[in-house]
Each structure stands twice: as structure tokens, then as C-alpha cells.
Amino acid sequence: MVGLNKNILRTILIISYIMIVALIISGISALFSYLNTGADRSKMLHTEIRKVEQYIPKVTWEPLQNEGRAMDNQTLNALQNDYLDAWYVKQVAYRTNKTAGIKDYYTDSARKNIIDFIALNKADTISLEATTLNHKPTLEFFSEDGQLAVITDRDVVEYKRVFKNEALVLETTETSTYKMVFLLEDGFWRIRHLVKEMSTPFVVEANKINTDSLTLKGINYYPKATPWDMFGDAFSKDTISNDFKIIKAAGLNSVRLFVQYDDFGKAEVNPLKLEKLKQTLDAAEENNLKVVLTLFDFYGDYSVMNWTLNQHHAKKIVSTFKDHNAIIAWDIKNEPNLDFDSRGEDLVVSWLDNMIDAVKSVDSIHPVTIGWSNTQSATILKDKVDFVSFHYYEDLSALDTAIKTMRKDIPNKKLVLQEFGISSYSGFWKPFGSSEEDQANYHKKIQEIIASNNLQFMSWTLYDFVDVPKAVVGSRPWRRNTQKHFGFIDKNGAKKASFKYITN
Known part of the structure; x- marks a missing residue:
């Protein structure tokens, strides 16, 4: 009986040892796999923006004739994606008066103005619903080291609704021009500086269609x-x-x-x-x-x-x-x-x-x-x-x-x-x-x-x-x-x- 108990104990120890070794190998394998793959921004950042499902304004780039280094299409697409993410996150922040996600798309200097604006609105019980419908960006400059880009975005069509104590007090559609400086940080483009240069009321000329022949x-x-x-x-x-x-x-x-x-x-x-x-x-x-x-x-x-x-x-x-x-x-x-x-x-x-x-x-x-x-x-x-x-x-x-x-x-x-x-x-x-x-x-x-x-x-x-x-x-x-x-x-x-x- 004593010999039988020893055999059972020995078997349990061997099985336990095998399981521990398997877990160690599995952990090393997972770490190796992680180190050999690129960072997933949806996990790296808490905002997890997916523009395909949430935000797709029309974007029409001017032909690339910028000063500095030439920009390839892959870099341009990455810049556009991060730029639109920045717009979306800011609009969510203005609607909710919460700053979640702002730091992921704006550098310290740029996000200060946004955070101050949100604090002011929150104190005055003001909130803002907004979206952009159209962008016409021009790449003005791309640095030789590939770390800095300057963009002018013209004819940005913005629709806004301003609420005071949850009551609508202003509704407007305007066309604006923005100038922005982007920095490449951690592999992602963040807005460092943003200036709204001009804004005018958005007017669409009536496109009158002749319906004389319409017979239903x-x-x-x-x-x-x-x-x-x-x-x-x-x-x-x-x-x-x-x-x-x-x-x-x-x-x-x-x-x-x-x-x-x-x-x-x-x-x-x-x-x-x-x-x-x-x-x-x-x-x-x-x-x-x-x-x-x-x-x-x-x-x-x-x-x-x-x-x-x-x-x-x-x-x-x-x-x-x-x-x-x-x-x-x-x-x-x-x-x-x-x-x-x-x-x-x-x-x-x-x-x-x-x-x-x-x-x-x-x-x-x-x-x-x-x-x-x-x-x-x-x-x-x-x-x-x-x-x-x-x-x-x-x-x-x-x-x-x-x-x-x-x-x-x-x-x-x-x-x-x-x-x-x-x-x-x-x-x-x-x-x-x-x-x-x-x-x-x-x-x-x-x-x-x-x-x-x-x-x-x-x-x-x-x-x-x-x-x-x-x-x-x-x-x-x-x-x-x-x-x-x-x-x-x-x-x-x-x-x-x-x-x-x-x-x-």
C-alpha cells in the first residue's frame, strides 16, 4: 500500500512538472509573438476609433506639391486616418464635455485649448453637437526626417448645434479653413498646433431641376x-x-x-x-x-x-x-x-x-x-x-x-x-x-x-x-x-x- 501511494505521488509530481513546463513555453511563445508584431493602436489607446463605422466625411486632397520631403501614399493615408480620428474625438469631447481620448490625438500644447474650452462649457452648462462633412486638405510641408507635417484644410464644411441647459440656442453650418502642424509620435500623427484661419456661412446655390417632363x-x-x-x-x-x-x-x-x-x-x-x-x-x-x-x-x-x-x-x-x-x-x-x-x-x-x-x-x-x-x-x-x-x-x-x-x-x-x-x-x-x-x-x-x-x-x-x-x-x-x-x-x-x- 505504501508503494502504491508513492507511485501515485510520483505520477502527480510528473504531471504537475509537465504542466508547469508547458505554461512556461506557452508564455515565452506569446511574448515572442507580441515582440514580433506591430503595436495595435486600438489596444494601445483607450479610444479605439473606427472611422469606417463612425466617421467618414468626404476628403479630397490637393495634388502633393509640398516643400521638403516627398510623401508616399501609405504615409498620406496614415496621416489622414489620424487627422480624422482627431476630429471625431474632439467632437465626442465637445458633445459630452469629457476629455477622454484627447491626449491620444493631440500633443500637450494642442490639447490645452481643447481641455480649457470643455471646462468653460461644462461650467456654463453648454454642450456642442458638431460634425464635418467635407475636407479639402493641402500638404504644405513634410520634414526630411519624416516627423513633422504641415497641412492647410480649406472648405471644411462644419455643422454645429449649440445647447444651453440642454435647450438648442444656435444652429449653424459654416465653411472654415484650418492650418495644422502634426508630429509623428510613437508611430502616430498627433496635432501639435491648430489655427482656425477663417470661417464663413455655408451657402449652397439652389440647383433648380426642370420637372416639366415629370409625369407620375x-x-x-x-x-x-x-x-x-x-x-x-x-x-x-x-x-x-x-x-x-x-x-x-x-x-x-x-x-x-x-x-x-x-x-x-x-x-x-x-x-x-x-x-x-x-x-x-x-x-x-x-x-x-x-x-x-x-x-x-x-x-x-x-x-x-x-x-x-x-x-x-x-x-x-x-x-x-x-x-x-x-x-x-x-x-x-x-x-x-x-x-x-x-x-x-x-x-x-x-x-x-x-x-x-x-x-x-x-x-x-x-x-x-x-x-x-x-x-x-x-x-x-x-x-x-x-x-x-x-x-x-x-x-x-x-x-x-x-x-x-x-x-x-x-x-x-x-x-x-x-x-x-x-x-x-x-x-x-x-x-x-x-x-x-x-x-x-x-x-x-x-x-x-x-x-x-x-x-x-x-x-x-x-x-x-x-x-x-x-x-x-x-x-x-x-x-x-x-x-x-x-x-x-x-x-x-x-x-x-x-x-x-x-x-x-
């Missing part, structure tokens, strides 16, 4: 089986093309389609989604239909810090398809006025205003509109849009008067009734709803109003839907079932009585 007799479109998920896994060009044939044969000339910000990949637009959208536009062109493409559907975060991401998203889609023959207009946002209460009307309108400028900077040919949810909001930004779009789901008896009021308030722009319709659902969850006959009478009447007022229109919608996602109207069955039955064609493919009045 159309319909809002989703496939029957995949509403609000048109470009998902069940995407089918054949299905869409067949539906477009039905729309064209009904006497309509256009469709309104929707791009969802999250679905399309946010700032980094998914190329697979772009390909599906291209196939859809191709199908429209093949069937001689024009497309009003609505951007930012189901997007409700207008935060200033996200503007560069939003504009990057919009510019990618617009630049990709601005030359497609099917495109007839861009619709910036579907029913943004529904976000006024939750996000603030001033912020939403400023976001729309700047987004119009962003789209027009890429496409100066196609008109731009906004899909307001009612007639009351239609006058907002009426001088920025090229035609005015509004939705109407209210009592038809008031529509004629509402149109005349809009015509008085907006005398020089075309009006498009961009959404309208009525559900034919009358069942267990809504026993006093409308019938298919009621729906037909509704469309007959509204087409008479459209014709008498010489309105352009896009109705809602071609099909009754098999299912409606809860994210669209919520989980209440009376709302979901009602939303399923707005179509001119039922879920079995049979034309309803209202189809006779799909156009006037």
Missing part, C-alpha cells in the same frame, strides 16, 4: 410574398418583372421602391444588395417603367455624429444608379415628419436639408423630393425639393380643400400624391372595417379628385400581402391584418374590384 402615374411596390424584405434571400427578378408587366398593362408608368438603411449595410453598402437593386431597375426599364427610389426607409436616428455615415450611404447608392435609365427621381426619406416628436423637428429638418445637398452633389440631373406623411408638412423645405410629395389616408371629403391650400402655399412646384389607399379588411379583428366594394368606391372617388386637380399620383399598393412584419405596424392583429389588404390584387392573384380604378 404610379404605384408603391413590394412583392406579394416579401413586403419590406424585397432585397432579401427570397429576391426574385422574375417575380418582380412579372409584377412590373401587370403594372404597365394597367396603364401606370412608374413605381416607387424603398431602400432600407440597415438592410443595405448602413455606411458600407452591401454590393450584393446593390446587384439586386440593379436587377430590379433593369426589370423596370425592360417594362418601360420609371422608378422613384426612396432612400433611408425605416431609419430614425438623425444624430449629428452619424451624418457622415448617412451621406456616405446615400452617395454610394446615388452615384451607382444615377445614370440608370429607370431612375426618374430620388425620395430622401419616407414620412420623416413622424419622427418630429421623438427626435425633434429642427434636427430632422436639418438632416433632410443637408441630405438633399449631399444627393444633389452627386446627381445634378434627377429631381429630389421628400415623402411627407400628410399635407400639413408639405411646405417644409419646399424651396429645396424639386417637387412636393405628400401622403393621404384621411377623409376624402377634405382632400380637395387640402390640395387647394397646398397649391396656394406652394405655387411653383408640382404636387405628387405619393401614397394613398384603403384596406379591404373586415374580419374578426376589425368587424366594422371596409369591404372590397368600399375599397373600389374609395379609389373611384380619389381618382376623380386627382383628375380634377391635375395631380400626379402613386397609390398603395399592388398586392394584398401574405404577411406583414411586426416591425412595420407592431404585433396587434387588427393593425397587421388591416395592413395586409391594401392591394388591388388579392393574395391569390385575383384582381379586386378596385383594380378597375388603379388609374384614371
